[in-house]
Amino acid sequence: MDSDSIDSADFSKLLLGPGPSNVPQRILKAISNNCISHLDPDFFDILDEISKNLKNLFKTKNETTFAISGTGSAGMEAAFANIIEKDDKALIFNSGLFGDRMADVASRYGGRVIEVKKEWGKNFKFQEMKEAIDREKDLKVVAIVHAETSTGSFQPIEELGEYLKNSDIIFIVDSVTSFTGINLEVDNWSIDICYSGTQKCLNVPPGLSPITFSEKALNKIKKRKEKVQSWYLDINLLKDYHEQSRVYHHTAPVNMLYGFNEGLKICLEEGLEERFSRHQKVSKYFDSIIKSTDFGFFVDKESDSLPMLKSLVLPKSISDDLRLEILKNDRIEIGGGLGHTKGLIWRVGFMGCNAEIKNVDIFFEVLKSYV
Amino acid sequence: MDSDSIDSADFSKLLLGPGPSNVPQRILKAISNNCISHLDPDFFDILDEISKNLKNLFKTKNETTFAISGTGSAGMEAAFANIIEKDDKALIFNSGLFGDRMADVASRYGGRVIEVKKEWGKNFKFQEMKEAIDREKDLKVVAIVHAETSTGSFQPIEELGEYLKNSDIIFIVDSVTSFTGINLEVDNWSIDICYSGTQKCLNVPPGLSPITFSEKALNKIKKRKEKVQSWYLDINLLKDYHEQSRVYHHTAPVNMLYGFNEGLKICLEEGLEERFSRHQKVSKYFDSIIKSTDFGFFVDKESDSLPMLKSLVLPKSISDDLRLEILKNDRIEIGGGLGHTKGLIWRVGFMGCNAEIKNVDIFFEVLKSYV
Secondary structure (H helix, E strand, O other): OOHHHHHOOOOOOEEEOOOOOOOOHHHHHHHOOOOOOOOOHHHHHHHHHHHHHHHHHHOOOOOEEEEEOOOHHHHHHHHHHHHOOOOOEEEEEEOOHHHHHHHHHHHHOOOEEEEEEOOOOOOOOHHHHHHHHHHOOOEEEEEEEOEEOOOOEEOOOHHHHHHHOOOOOEEEEEOOOOOOOOOOOOOOOOOOEEEOOOOOOOOOOOOOEEEEEOHHHHHHHHOOOOOOOOOOOOHHHHHHHHOOOOOOOOOOOHHHHHHHHHHHHHHHHHOHHHHHHHHHHHHHHHHHHHOOOOOEEOOOOHHHEOOOEEEEEOOOOOOOOHHHHHHHHHOEEEEEOOHHHOOOEEEEEOOHHHOOHHHHHHHHHHHHOOO | OOHHHHHOOOOOOEEEOOOOOOOOHHHHHHHOOOOOOOOOHHHHHHHHHHHHHHHHHHOOOOOEEEEEOOOHHHHHHHHHHHHOOOOOEEEEEEOOHHHHHHHHHHHHOOOEEEEEEOOOOOOOOHHHHHHHHHHOOOEEEEEEEOEEOOOOEEOOOHHHHHHHOOOOOEEEEEOOOOOOOOOOOOOOOOOOEEEOOOOOOOOOOOOOEEEEEOHHHHHHHHOOOOOOOOOOOOHHHHHHHHOOOOOOOOOOOHHHHHHHHHHHHHHHHHOHHHHHHHHHHHHHHHHHHHOOOOOEEOOOOHHHEOOOEEEEEOOOOOOOOHHHHHHHHHOEEEEEOOHHHOOOEEEEEOOHHHOOHHHHHHHHHHHHOOO
């Protein structure tokens, strides 16, 4: 990690929730550059650079790799809106809020959604996913969340991609929280559509969704009988602007894209492997201390737990209200539970530049001052 | 106008196109503030302030008034996605590219679209709009662009709103280019859904779409038989986050919203009337000089022409390529034509803080150096 980008970050609050994470000054500075036109050749150079850098980080050669002009949830919607045609059968492996969201989005776009559900905090084993897929005929889409932000659970997807590779099934992966924090290989794992967010391990403010489409996905979209229902997210139109012809579609969010490019550069300067092991190191350190407290792990197995987002079961002695007290008094954000875990768990994030041993120490020091 | 916000703007390029316009340093500084969580009570205060300021500028009491997390085109999509149910009849008055876009978006969401078309650069008279509406039975939506960015044409809408007021028809207005540049009165003109962009007269970078929904619009949405097709733009879910309950929907684009709020404040400090007359003054000055050149006006009547965006017919002696030459050599952006006007017209914008006599002088001085 370029130490400058960590040290120079003057955090007004320490964001140890599930995102947004803290934004290095270098990225904030880029965002505050003067705005130029979305049709300026100088801006096209920036778009080219973004695409090149993003391909490197997604580990893909996909030509159609850029940022959707909306948050990670807009990326999710772009994936399903483009791929799903009326009555397309979509199998969704769901073990958290973002699995629920996938099912909702896919069905809004006319998909026949089959959900395979699992208790929150658990992940799916390849064998059971294979069996679920084999049970279904005429499956068009399989979708899964790589890193479930609502539970802190890690979902291995490599074998699943390998299994779907030679089928006609489109493989959609949500990498909102995993991207640049743990290994993700779009091409090697045969992912057809992969989307992410910017406000997690990338440390760019929320507002954009990096996305990539394989040739296989684009071919399915080309054969659609009806137009993509969303004009704003129609990949046929977005491709024209983001790739060669630069035809105007909508006005790209210029300043956010300045910051996004800076975030991508910071990752590439550090190197992905270095970045992954930094997250692992901090996670192991955090876990080793948690074991000596009254907190429980919401995700049972250590190897199933995300390094950048730790989900903790609150002991009876600690009220969820303490989070807001800490935010107010100590200017440290900790995430609460979503859905039925509200009030029962905390989600503690060490994402991107926040994945530092010192932040773990700060977390426990502050906690100690209250309990 | 707070002169500080103009003078302190260190423009690397002078943006005299159809938007984005130049962004004052004060707004860029706000955007580069440290990011905090979208669920932080301090951020909720900012959202409250945004809603209050936006209501003032839209001249509305509508509770549901906030910024969509996407550009102006996402605002357009939010309007139609929420209001249109399958086979709803939508009448669209279309005299430019953004009229075309409305028709496309409305039909993607299942609307039966009736387009009343007019030559680009012309606007609709109330009497003909009234007749078109009277011809149709069971009309659910009437939509029109207040300021057509593709042509520079101004469309009066006050009488149309008055006519639709006591009907069940939902009145949608695109104010992307007009908002804070010319008068717009959402409540007095009985507009049901009004959306805009940030990168025009507001001088905020592109990326958000201010929007407002009347009770009449929300009531139609409440009665929908099917879910809104777009999850990301579903007003039922967005309302929960942006109004009282603050339930998490998607991660709001925090830093862009910092800048947006600053842009709203700048408008309110100057005052809308002052701002409108500044745009008029600059427009009149520009027109008076154009008359002595070989350029023609694309919009015939001066009163039908937008003050913040002037469309000029190129004389034979000037090639459209000159725009790119000026951008490269003089760092001044001028907009080209869209659709069938490409190569034939220029669009010259004096939007928000760019509406200054000195910018008109700069435009003509630079032009003189080439022709």
